[in-house]
Amino acid sequence: MPDSEPSTKWQQSYKDDPCRISLLDLPRELRDIIYAYTFHVTEASYRIFNTRDLDATSHGWRNRFWPAILDSAGKMLTQFPNVESITMPMKPFPEPHSQPSLWRPAFFDLGGRTADRRIELAAEWMLDRTNFPDERLRDCLHLELEPSPNNISREEYFGSRFAPDEEEWDYAEFGHAFELMKALD
Incomplete structure (x- = not known):
């Protein structure tokens, strides 16, 4: 009777059709883009924004928001157990009548006048x-938090006389506050 133990020896697998391309044949950059959108619902917006x-x-x-983030990240960790970093980009959808450059989450309006203070309060x-x-x-x-399409970051203003004041809101503060929150816990 032949041995029923599966072989653990690695061997090259060949495609049925060598002209077809699989996900793993794509460059790493394209695969990363695909993975980034695998567990997301497009055009979903939470009331927090x-x-x-x-x-x-x-x-x-x-x-709503945090349980959905934990669910998506948990699925990603289950699907890809060796992943080292999961970055969830979020796109805000400001009200149609609001000015996108003035928009910011409510928890950044807690009274901080400087970027550092706003980040601390939000964290x-x-x-x-x-x-x-x-x-x-x-x-x-x-x-x-990704910028609105017509919003320009402070880095893009570098060297310009039209650069915003330090006191003005910058969308990158959200990511900084999230990282500070993780360090505080």
């Missing part, structure tokens, strides 16, 4: 509403 009401923002963060606000089920997820999860 479209309201000035801090209570509604807090409720949305705790009950403390996030800390009270964010829990991580395990350390691995805390270490590899990163949230970033």
Whole structure:
């Protein structure tokens, strides 16, 4: 009777059709783009980004936004156990009548006049509403807020006489606040 143990020896697998391309044949950059959108619903917007009401923002963060982030990141870790970094880019959708360059999440309107103070206050606000089920997820999860299409970052203004004041809101503050929140916990 032949041995029924599976062989663990590696051997090259050949495609049925050598003209077809699989996901793993794509360059790493394209695969990363595909992985970035695998577990996301396009055009989904949470109320935490479209309201000035801090209570509604807090409720949305705790009950909708953060559980969805944990679910997506958990699926990503399960699907790709060796992943070292999961960055979730988020696109805000300001109200149609609002000025995109003036838009910012409600928890950044807590009274900080400088960027550093706004980041500290937002990190403390996030800390009270964010829990991580395990350390691995805390270490590899990163949230970033993408700029509105017609918003220009401070870095792009570098050297220009039209550069915004230090006190003006910059969308990169969201990512900095999230990283500070993880360090505070």
